[in-house]
Amino acid sequence: MKIAIIGQGYVGLTIAVFACKDHRVIGFDKNAETVLRLNKGISHIEGVESRDLKMAIASGNYLATTEAADISDAEIVLIAVPTPLTADRKPDLSFIDSACKTIGQALKRSALIINESTSFPGTLRDYIKPLVEKYSDNKFEHLYAISPERVDPGRTDWNQKNTPRLYAGLTQEASDQTRKFYSTFCDSLIEVSSPEVAEAAKLFENTFRQVNIALVNEFAEISHALGISVHETLDAANTKPYGFMKFNPSAGVGGHCIPVDPSYLAYAAAAKGIPATFIERANEVNLEMPKYVVARVLADNGGSLQGKKVQVIGVSYKPNVADVRETPAELVIEELKRVGADVNWHDDVVGRWRGESSATLGGAEVAIVVTLHDLVDKKAVLASAQYVFDTTGKISGARGL
Numbered sequence: 001m002k003i004a005i006i007g008q009g010y011v012g013l014t015i016a017v018f019a020c021k022d023h024r025v026i027g028f029d030k031n032a033e034t035v036l037r038l039n040k041g042i043s044h045i046e047g048v049e050s051r052d053l054k055m056a057i058a059s060g061n062y063l064a065t066t067e068a069a070d071i072s073d074a075e076i077v078l079i080a081v082p083t084p085l086t087a088d089r090k091p092d093l094s095f096i097d098s099a100c101k102t103i104g105q106a107l108k109r110s111a112l113i114i115n116e117s118t119s120f121p122g123t124l125r126d127y128i129k130p131l132v133e134k135y136s137d138n139k140f141e142h143l144y145a146i147s148p149e150r151v152d153p154g155r156t157d158w159n160q161k162n163t164p165r166l167y168a169g170l171t172q173e174a175s176d177q178t179r180k181f182y183s184t185f186c187d188s189l190i191e192v193s194s195p196e197v198a199e200a201a202k203l204f205e206n207t208f209r210q211v212n213i214a215l216v217n218e219f220a221e222i223s224h225a226l227g228i229s230v231h232e233t234l235d236a237a238n239t240k241p242y243g244f245m246k247f248n249p250s251a252g253v254g255g256h257c258i259p260v261d262p263s264y265l266a267y268a269a270a271a272k273g274i275p276a277t278f279i280e281r282a283n284e285v286n287l288e289m290p291k292y293v294v295a296r297v298l299a300d301n302g303g304s305l306q307g308k309k310v311q312v313i314g315v316s317y318k319p320n321v322a323d324v325r326e327t328p329a330e331l332v333i334e335e336l337k338r339v340g341a342d343v344n345w346h347d348d349v350v351g352r353w354r355g356e357s358s359a360t361l362g363g364a365e366v367a368i369v370v371t372l373h374d375l376v377d378k379k380a381v382l383a384s385a386q387y388v389f390d391t392t393g394k395i396s397g398a399r400g401l
């Protein structure tokens, strides 16, 4: 089949390399630089090897493009564009809108349109379908379905093949065709009764993580005040064989999902007059963590970091990825600057960020580890400054949460 994927980022490109083993895939992206590099076989995301991309291109089954006309004869169109928040933390569906415009105006045949982007329940039925119809002047009767993406970038044990996938169509025919498509590269498909259930399940999965991360972060503060080790306590609790799932404290949450998706659920709740209090509180706790980390470092350093050289180690939002979206490292750096510290950062996985290059490890009086990549030598980190505060709980001998 000929598949078009709108958006060639973490989600769209990951699907593309799996799907192009059995289908011809057109990866449409607005970013010309991304498209240029993809067509040279250079992957820009973790989890997609350039080697695999080159093989896909050589097989003739993959082409990246900025030309909407290239998707005109696609039988299936996947939407994989960002769904961020506006400045006042409301859903920003402008990328979905733009994707629907491309699809509506470019498609010259009836197709199955599947949304993989995360959004609130009702997005497929009340937003995507009417928009595509509007932009295509109702020329074609398309099928519509949702299959929310569960990819965890950088993870190798769970991938497109073995991660179970939810799906639902607006009609049974759409559901059946969606199953047929994904079953060419995914082992386990679970049909739910409506697109709204699939959309809500995705939001609840990430809200579950966000709330539990906030809970463990709050518990880290409580444990410190009580004078007990949060990590030892969590390990002890984790010996219970049922009814407990271990989450680890950190400097906060980042990425395109955990800090964002719960606010889509809160928005849907507010529209029905229900306050999403857990979500709001979890957001607050997680966003306060960078300040708490800096307060702990201040307390250990005589109450002042004025003029002190401080190095933040690991600035992506999680280990082994270069993704800096919503990274808590940014808030840690802002807070350090606010209290007068002379800050730089070290992260060779990220390399360049905010117009700066990663500094060499060391040379500071104080180091704060926000993210620890596998390639980083823990002993070198511990030796990199007189005082090291580790938010990851992985460097023995350092101060930490």
Ligand SMILES: NC(=O)c1ccc[n+]([C@@H]2O[C@H](COP(=O)([O-])OP(=O)(O)OC[C@H]3O[C@@H](n4cnc5c(N)ncnc54)[C@H](O)[C@@H]3O)[C@@H](O)[C@H]2O)c1
Residues within 6 Å of the ligand: 006, 007, 008, 009, 010, 011, 012, 028, 029, 030, 031, 034, 080, 081, 082, 083, 095, 098, 099, 102, 116, 117, 118, 119, 148, 149, 150, 151, 152, 153, 256, 257
């Ligand atoms: N990153 C993840 O781990 C992950 C996991 C599951 C679900 N999701 C969801 O998947 C969706 C995509 O996320 P992502 O991480 O892949 O984003 P991304 O930023 O990595 O990639 C999005 C791509 O879409 C392109 N784009 C934006 N608007 C476009 C348009 N109108 N037409 C064509 N291309 C356009 C961008 O240039 C970019 O390359 C979001 O809804 C996100 O919440 C992400």
